[in-house]
Amino acid sequence: MKDEFNIKTVQEHTIIAASFLPNDNLHFAKNYANSDLYKFLKGMAKSFKDLDDLFSKDWNNMSILTCDNEEFLSLWESSVGIPDNIFKQTNSLSFEQRKNQVLTKLTSLGVLTLEDMKALANLLGLTVTIKTGEEVAYPPYDVPFIPIGEGAKFILVISSKDFNDTGYPPYDVPFTPTGSESLLIDLFQSIKPANTLLIVT
Amino acid sequence: MAEFNTPDSRLDIYNKMQADVSIETDGEALKVDSVKTMLGAISARLYDLYRKRLNINKQSFLPTCDDEYLSVHGEPYQITLNPATPSEGYVVFGGSNGATISASSPIQSATGLIFTTQTDGTIALQQVTPASISRSGTLVTVSFSTPHNLASGFTIDSITGCTPDDFNITNQVITVNAATSIQFNKAGTQGNASGTIIVQWKSALIKVQSSTAGIATNLNHGTLLKLSEAIVDVNTNCYVDYSGLSNGTDVEDAVSYRQRIKDRMANPVAYFNNAFIESECKKVSGITRVQIFNPTTTTAQITISSITRYDNVAIATSNSHGLLDNTTIIVSGANPVAYNLQTKLIVLDTNRFAYKVAGTPANPTGTIIASFSYVQPGQVRIGILRDDDASIIPSSTEVEKVKNKLLEKLPSNMDNTDLLVFSPTAVPQNFTFSYLYPNTTAMKTAISNSLDNYFRSKNKIGVNDKLASLKAVIENTFDPTGKKPDFTLSFPTQDNSIGLNQISTLGTITYP
Numbered sequence: 001m002k003d004e005f006n007i008k009t010v011q012e013h014t015i016i017a018a019s020f021l022p023n024d025n026l027h028f029a030k031n032y033a034n035s036d037l038y039k040f041l042k043g044m045a046k047s048f049k050d051l052d053d054l055f056s057k058d059w060n061n062m063s064i065l066t067c068d069n070e071e072f073l074s075l076w077e078s079s080v081g082i083p084d085n086i087f088k089q090t091n092s093l094s095f096e097q098r099k100n101q102v103l104t105k106l107t108s109l110g111v112l113t114l115e116d117m118k119a120l121a122n123l124l125g126l127t128v129t130i131k132t133g134e135e136v137a138y139p140p141y142d143v144p145f146i147p148i149g150e151g152a153k154f155i156l157v158i159s160s161k162d163f164n165d166t167g168y169p170p171y172d173v174p175f176t177p178t179g180s181e182s183l184l185i186d187l188f189q190s191i192k193p194a195n196t197l198l199i200v201t
Numbered sequence: 202m203a204e205f206n207t208p209d210s211r212l213d214i215y216n217k218m219q220a221d222v223s224i225e226t227d228g229e230a231l232k233v234d235s236v237k238t239m240l241g242a243i244s245a246r247l248y249d250l251y252r253k254r255l256n257i258n259k260q261s262f263l264p265t266c267d268d269e270y271l272s273v274h275g276e277p278y279q280i281t282l283n284p285a286t287p288s289e290g291y292v293v294f295g296g297s298n299g300a301t302i303s304a305s306s307p308i309q310s311a312t313g314l315i316f317t318t319q320t321d322g323t324i325a326l327q328q329v330t331p332a333s334i335s336r337s338g339t340l341v342t343v344s345f346s347t348p349h350n351l352a353s354g355f356t357i358d359s360i361t362g363c364t365p366d367d368f369n370i371t372n373q374v375i376t377v378n379a380a381t382s383i384q385f386n387k388a389g390t391q392g393n394a395s396g397t398i399i400v401q402w403k404s405a406l407i408k409v410q411s412s413t414a415g416i417a418t419n420l421n422h423g424t425l426l427k428l429s430e431a432i433v434d435v436n437t438n439c440y441v442d443y444s445g446l447s448n449g450t451d452v453e454d455a456v457s458y459r460q461r462i463k464d465r466m467a468n469p470v471a472y473f474n475n476a477f478i479e480s481e482c483k484k485v486s487g488i489t490r491v492q493i494f495n496p497t498t499t500t501a502q503i504t505i506s507s508i509t510r511y512d513n514v515a516i517a518t519s520n521s522h523g524l525l526d527n528t529t530i531i532v533s534g535a536n537p538v539a540y541n542l543q544t545k546l547i548v549l550d551t552n553r554f555a556y557k558v559a560g561t562p563a564n565p566t567g568t569i570i571a572s573f574s575y576v577q578p579g580q581v582r583i584g585i586l587r588d589d590d591a592s593i594i595p596s597s598t599e600v601e602k603v604k605n606k607l608l609e610k611l612p613s614n615m616d617n618t619d620l621l622v623f624s625p626t627a628v629p630q631n632f633t634f635s636y637l638y639p640n641t642t643a644m645k646t647a648i649s650n651s652l653d654n655y656f657r658s659k660n661k662i663g664v665n666d667k668l669a670s671l672k673a674v675i676e677n678t679f680d681p682t683g684k685k686p687d688f689t690l691s692f693p694t695q696d697n698s699i700g701l702n703q704i705s706t707l708g709t710i711t712y713p
Contacts, residue, residue, distance in 0.1 A: 047221065058257075079467075082467075154496065197578045
């Protein structure tokens with residue numbers, strides 16, 4: 001990170017202000033801490049620091065990764081539409097959990113491949129297996145219509161040992177997800193291609 | 202402190218700076234007036250920088266940015282302000298048989314709107330046998346088996362061959378009441394006419410487009426237009442055809458533009474997911490709502506009342522089947538079993554569809570069922586609406602525009618035919634009030650506006666409107682004096698019934 005974004009002390013601001021004064025006899029005392037001129041500059045430097053600190057913090061808050069300010073986090077949430085029908089909670093979550101929600105939503109922008117979807121699941125602490133309808137060796141028993149044939153490649157079958165269900169193979173469908181599983185499935189439903197059927201086992 | 206820890210005023214900064222300098226210099230520095238003056242100037246500039254920082258932070262986020270900065274947030278997503286668009290449609294010209302109207306011929310409305318013809322056209326003699334002619338009171342209705350391509354206000358040459366002969370006319374101005382029907386007033390015998398009837402007129406139907414853009418360029422059917430420059434053997438007066446001139450839209454307003462960007466940022470856009478499709482559809486000016494139907498495991502069934510085979514094509518009849526082209530169906534229950542297939546179909550009309558069969562089996566009997574998933578894996582169905590237009594139902598041209606927009610981005614593994622863009626069929630919802638208090642013009646206007654707003658925002662394709670919801674719209678209406686209505690509805694009395702490809706629209710409101 002460039003020096004200009006580092007937080008500076010009042011003394012550093014005082015010295016910087018002094019450096020802009022001429023090195024002549026009139027301003028000779030500018031670098032002496034006991035001089036009236038230095039003290040005067042130091043008094044003003046506190047106000048310079050107030051503003052400079054805010055600029056530096058703004059730089060950090062412009063990235064969700066380094067955001068540490070409630071006002072900016074609220075703007076981040078509002079920008080990505082949180083709360084919504086997937087990320088419903090904000091009040092009961094910690095600051096870091098709220099940041100992670102924004103990050104998850106940003107990560108979900110532009111998901112293209114099955115690996116992208118798996119990475120998204122990892123962000124929520126889940127490891128998932130994703131297969132297309134064509135790859136499923138035995139019929140997914142909850143597919144009532146055209147599971148085999150031309151439509152099969154447009155079916156995604158999502159499973160995970162992290163999911164809180166007990167059956168295997170998936171005889172206990174419909175699977176009822178909870179917590180982060182529910183959130184992940186809602187997220188997958190929203191990012192999957194519109195012509196694709198998602199089945200969770 | 203205001204937003205982003207911004208001091209409320211220059212004075213706040215000055216006071217703090219003065220206090221800091223006083224502490225550091227034991228008050229000595231402030232004994233010099235010029236020092237205080239200088240602190241005032243510096244604090245003023247600091248305040249300016251605070252304000253600039255506040256502005257930068259506000260403009261950096263969509264929820265707080267000013268309208269003029271919206272493009273900064275939209276353009277990275279290729280979301281730009283939708284421009285105004287011209288209206289287009291067809292105009293009926295009359296004149297002598299064989300007279301030609303060139304492309305780019307200007308015509309204008311009474312309000313000064315200019316339109317130009319998009320193609321050449323030739324006035325041709327039409328001699329058509331109508332399906333029926335009947336009279337009720339003085340109103341004569343002439344029905345045709347195919348669209349007549351006429352317009353209200355147009356003058357037909359004659360109707361001949363009618364018995365009784367009081368149905369025959371010459372040079373009659375008509376009103377178009379349907380794409381296949383015209384009307385005019387002439388007293389005479391009640392009931393139907395018979396005979397070898399010929400309806401004759403000379404016309405050319407030519408596509409036109411407005412020279413300027415905007416919603417004001419949309420015109421209702423039957424609107425009188427005039428040729429700006431005379432054309433030999435072509436009547437000066439011409440008329441907007443039954444479909445009207447549509448597609449004209451105003452430049453998008455900031456509220457709509459901000460919402461589209463917000464939708465794009467708030468809804469995770471992956472390749473060809475719902476959010477992506479909605480965003481692309483709304484890039485077509487005038488499209489305000491998009492309803493997307495994804496593949497489902499829901500299986501629907503319809504009963505086929507009959508199947509008639511022509512060569513290797515089976516024509517199935519099922520009233521109001523609601524199917525779309527390329528829907529895959531499973532036909533069962535037919536005898537011979539050669540008709541029992543899993544196949545894609547082609548829609549012929551609202552009551553008939555066709556699919557291929559092998560060989561030449563006899564027409565089938567039995568209780569024949571077609572099963573289908575409303576949207577099958579691999580397909581997506583997209584309903585579009587134009588809530589800012591007089592009719593929220595997009596025309597076929599508008600549907601085509603949206604489909605072409607989406608085809609530009611169609612995934613390579615998706616077939617064009619699996620992209621099903623449609624405009625829903627309107628199902629007008631009428632209202633009859635048996636009691637209303639206060640029964641004032643202001644209250645009636647307020648209720649009409651509330652209902653109009655409902656049918657331009659809350660209704661959904663394929664979803665019934667709850668009677669309770671409709672009543673709630675009325676109940677929550679306020680007239681300009683702040684009064685809510687006390688009312689009784691004699692119609693509707695129950696939830697309406699909206700089919701798969703239908704949407705409710707506001708019909709007629711009858712007040713007591």
